[in-house]
Amino acid sequence: SLTRTPRFAYPIYARPPELQDGQIFHSRAQIESGSLAGRGLEIAWLDDPVDVFFLHIQGSGRIKLTNGQTIRVGYAGRNGHAYRSVGKEMVNRGMRTPDQVSAQDIQSYVRTSGSAGTNLLNTNPSYVFFRKVALAASEGPIGALGRSITPLRSVAVDPDFTQMGAPVWIEKTG
Numbered sequence: 001s002l003t004r005t006p007r008f009a010y011p012i013y014a015r016p017p018e019l020q021d022g023q024i025f026h027s028r029a030q031i032e033s034g035s036l037a038g039r040g041l042e043i044a045w046l047d048d049p050v051d052v053f054f055l056h057i058q059g060s061g062r063i064k065l066t067n068g069q070t071i072r073v074g075y076a077g078r079n080g081h082a083y084r085s086v087g088k089e090m091v092n093r094g095m096r097t098p099d100q101v102s103a104q105d106i107q108s109y110v111r112t113s114g115s116a117g118t119n120l121l122n123t124n125p126s127y128v129f130f131r132k133v134a135l136a137a138s139e140g141p142i143g144a145l146g147r148s149i150t151p152l153r154s155v156a157v158d159p160d161f162t163q164m165g166a167p168v169w170i171e172k173t174g
Contacts, residue, residue, distance in 0.1 A: 001045045001066050008045035010052045012063070015076040015129035016041060025079040027125040032118070043073060043130055050107045053086075053121050056128040060141040073130040074142040081125035089123045 001008035013036055019025050026035045032049075044063050046052050055061045059075040087101035096105065110117030133142055143149040144157075144164055155168055162168065 004042070004045050008047050008066075010046045010049045011036075011042040012044045012046065012052065012055065012073060013129050014041045014043050014131060019077060019079070019129070021077065023080050025081075026127070027079065027081055027122075028127045029122040029125070031079070031127050032122060043132060044071060048111070049118065049121065050110050053110075054103065054107070055130075056126075058141075059128060060130075060133070070137075072133045072135050072141075074133040075144075076129045076131040078129065079125075079127040081127070083126040084124040086120055086124055089120060 004011070013031070016025070016036065016039070044065070046055075046063070055073070061073060063071050063073060065071065086106055087096075090096045090101055090106070090109070091098055095109075110121060113120070135142070135148065139148040140151060140154075141149055143154055144159070155170065157164070157168065
């Protein structure tokens with residue numbers, strides 16, 4: 001929804017204007033507790049905190065609004081905190097073994113565990129901010145180079161290890 005309602009209570013935030021690249025900003029827990037509330041940074045409101053969390057991991061997505069329209073959002077920056085794996089945290093707590101953790105398992109746990117699920121998500125202090133992007137419905141999500149990714153041809157890289165735009169060769173059997 002473009003407005004907060006009892007059902008749509010989880011915001012997707014635009015990047016705060018005072019946030020500078022590399023700056024350490026409010027943690028996920030602080031933001032989820034309302035440190036940015038009421039500043040007009042809300043792009044949209046979702047009905048599921050797990051969807052918000054996984055949108056942060058993906059970095060871009062489509063949001064289908066209550067009126068049937070779709071808006072597209074892309075990465076606009078982050079809060080400067082290091083990403084911490086929620087799956088690894090589940091293993092560290094003895095909740096799962098490494099072979100049991102999956103995105104679906106994390107989603108299921110958070111959706112059925114109330115505040116314990118929220119607290120688990122907040123062990124990852126990293127938070128991603130978004131911007132609206134104007135793309136045709138046929139275009140894929142925006143990658144780190146600011147262009148739509150190509151299905152079966154684009155690969156996610158960590159710019160600390162692979163220069164953006166550098167060719168990458170991957171061979172795989174099976």
